Every structure is written in structure tokens, then in C-alpha cells.
Amino acid sequence: MKINCQEHRITMELLALKIRLEKGIPDPIERKEIADRIKTLEEALDLV
Numbered sequence: 001m002k003i004n005c006q007e008h009r010i011t012m013e014l015l016a017l018k019i020r021l022e023k024g025i026p027d028p029i030e031r032k033e034i035a036d037r038i039k040t041l042e043e044a045l046d047l048v
Contacts, residue, residue, distance in 0.1 A: 007045065014041040 017038050025031045042048045 010041050010044055014038060014045070017041070 017034050021031065021034050021038070025034065039048070
């Protein structure tokens with residue numbers, strides 16, 4: 001079984017950002033930046 005370290009890193013970052021977003025972020029600018037980063041990571045992993 002081969003493990004792609006780059007893909008694993010992206011997956012872990014995506015998970016962390018989703019959890020952070022679910023907990024709630026009061027700053028709307030930061031919330032939008034995180035949502036944009038999630039979208040970018042999902043596209044990188046072909047999840048969209």
C-alpha cells in the first residue's frame with residue numbers, strides 16, 4: 001500500500017478547518033477565509 005504524504009497532509013488540514021468552522025468563528029472575515037481554503041483543498045483532492 002502506497003501512502004501519498006502530500007494528500008494526507010491536505011486531508012488533515014481539511015479536517016482541522018472543518019472542525020474549526022463547526023465550532024464557530026465570530027469573525028466573518030476569518031470564517032470566509034477558512035471556507036475559501038476548504039473549497040480549495042476539496043478541489044485539490046477532487047472531492048467537489
